[in-house]
Amino acid sequence: MSESSASVIKVIRCIVCPTGCEIQAKKDPKGSIIFEGYTCDRGLEYANQEFFEPKRILTTTIRVENGFLPLIPVRTDKPILKEKLSEALIEIANTKVSAPIEMGEILIENILGLESNVIASRNLTKN
Numbered sequence: 001m002s003e004s005s006a007s008v009i010k011v012i013r014c015i016v017c018p019t020g021c022e023i024q025a026k027k028d029p030k031g032s033i034i035f036e037g038y039t040c041d042r043g044l045e046y047a048n049q050e051f052f053e054p055k056r057i058l059t060t061t062i063r064v065e066n067g068f069l070p071l072i073p074v075r076t077d078k079p080i081l082k083e084k085l086s087e088a089l090i091e092i093a094n095t096k097v098s099a100p101i102e103m104g105e106i107l108i109e110n111i112l113g114l115e116s117n118v119i120a121s122r123n124l125t126k127n
């Protein structure tokens, strides 16, 4: 974790704990990626994930038929690859579900085979 002269190519704010360490991804003279600024192993693991394979929880809405409201807020129950977010949004936009719906109910199972389910973020009763 010592300071190096390698050039900074990305700054990552660690969100694993409230300390919020600033981690710098650098390229060393041999072309390898190194990380500086983390203060624990969890931070290094987060930086590796965020640099090489960033993932996000997807939050959006799904259309509902027979519902008290026409849309229900949903989210993925696990982070999915950032590069797959647009594709997942298209699948969700092409989906319509029926009320009643319970908070936490799986509305799309294993979206795009990414081992994450799209779940309801609230209850929604019938119209």
Ligand code: SF4
Pocket: 014, 015, 016, 017, 018, 019, 020, 021, 037, 038, 039, 040, 041, 042, 043, 044
């Ligand atoms: S590097 Fe460790 S101490 Fe720093 S924010 Fe991440 S988890 Fe917290």
